[in-house]
Amino acid sequence: MVVLRSALAALSLLTLAAFVRLVPHRVPLFWRIAYTPHELGLGIHPSTETALDQVRVCTQRRFRLRSGWRSAENNLRVGGASDSQHLHGLAVDLTVPHAHREVLYLCAKEAGFTGFGWGSTSTHLDLGRPRWWTYDDQGQVLSGASAMEHLHKAPRSFRRDRGLD
Numbered sequence: 001m002v003v004l005r006s007a008l009a010a011l012s013l014l015t016l017a018a019f020v021r022l023v024p025h026r027v028p029l030f031w032r033i034a035y036t037p038h039e040l041g042l043g044i045h046p047s048t049e050t051a052l053d054q055v056r057v058c059t060q061r062r063f064r065l066r067s068g069w070r071s072a073e074n075n076l077r078v079g080g081a082s083d084s085q086h087l088h089g090l091a092v093d094l095t096v097p098h099a100h101r102e103v104l105y106l107c108a109k110e111a112g113f114t115g116f117g118w119g120s121t122s123t124h125l126d127l128g129r130p131r132w133w134t135y136d137d138q139g140q141v142l143s144g145a146s147a148m149e150h151l152h153k154a155p156r157s158f159r160r161d162r163g164l165d
């Protein structure tokens with residue numbers, strides 16, 4: 001009986017851990033927990049941390065942080081741009097479901113983010129010069145005219161702000 005109860009307890013804990021990992025934005029009150037240095041990367045810029053905290057509180061969601069500051073080696077390994085804002089600790093990539101992109105964009109703009117990259121699951125935000133791009137379904141960066149083909153990954157307010165809707 002005790003063994004069975006322990007097994008069930010362990011199973012519930014594992015289920016909870018998997019839930020938090022896969023859909024952190026759906027865990028009630030989880031948004032109140034600040035991102036950790038481990039998630040942000042040691043070279044994160046304090047301005048990025050502040051802006052991201054503002055987004056977390058404004059959206060009341062804690063989107064999964066896929067990438068923050070990257071070392072040069074790490075940036076090479078993940079195929080990041082050679083002048084990536086991640087290298088300066090000024091960028092973050094979050095997993096943001098489409099249903100949450102509208103509020104994410106409004107809060108990110110308010111928090112001072114100026115660079116945006118819209119992918120199928122991932123959204124890039126940075127504090128570099130104002131610019132934007134999209135990612136194709138394989139995660140390749142698209143800019144210029146080809147970026148428009150995946151503009152549906154950006155929320156409506158974003159498109160409207162740029163006269164693209």
Ligand SMILES: [Zn+2]
Nearest residue numbers: 091092093124
């Ligand atoms: Zn990025």
